[in-house]
Amino acid sequence: MDKTEKCEIIDLKIFPHRFLKVETSEKLLNKIYSLDGMVRVIVKGPSLPAMVSYGPARGEQVNHSDRKVIIVNEESMQLRLKVGEIIISVSYPELEIFMEKLDKLLNDIMPCKYDLFMGIFSKTNVTISDYLKYGRGFETKIDQRLIGMVDPSAKSSETIKMVNKI
Structure with missing residues (x-):
């Protein structure tokens, strides 16, 4: 990056100390989407496959209790993973206000301890x-x-x- 280039987007990584339940994930994502300055959200975690892909039960359906449809910002989607971390890309000029609001909502919603990191965690x-x-x-x-x-x-x-x- 040239010294003349400006940082337009910065990432915030929320790293809970345990996997989030479906209901907590849905509530947290909806609150994040309500904040100004958010550019994109990436949710990461281990996969919840619909079918067994190998072994003696290959091809059998997996009925995992966490593989549910959630509604985020009025759009429904199948949750295909256990939520282990959330990366939020934020517009840099709005970062300070965003951080204050995010900190408050994390303290209200998160059922466990978490770490919050700032940096570049996604491809730009x-x-x-x-x-x-x-x-x-x-x-x-x-x-x-x-x-x-x-x-x-x-x-x-x-x-x-x-x-x-x-």
Whole structure:
């Protein structure tokens, strides 16, 4: 990064000391989406597969109690993972106010201790995987929030859910 470039977006990582329940995750994500300055949210954690992919029970359906449909910002989505961390990309000019509001809501909602980190935890530049998935000249044709979020061997509809801010 040149010294003349300005930081426009910064990431905040919420790292709970244990996995969040479905209800807590839904409530927290809705509160995060209500804050001004949020650009995108990435939820990470271990997968909750719908089918057993290997072993003697291969092909059998997995009925996990945490694989539920949640509603975030009036959009429903299947929760396909246990929520282990949440990365929020925030507009840098609004960071200070965002941090104050986020700290308050985390203290109100989180059922356990957590760590909050500030830095760059998501891709901000175009990657080789992006070129493999979309081809040349795609940068102006897709939503900028998708850059760096691609898995070239997976369908984006299965791994990424875009939730628009109301």
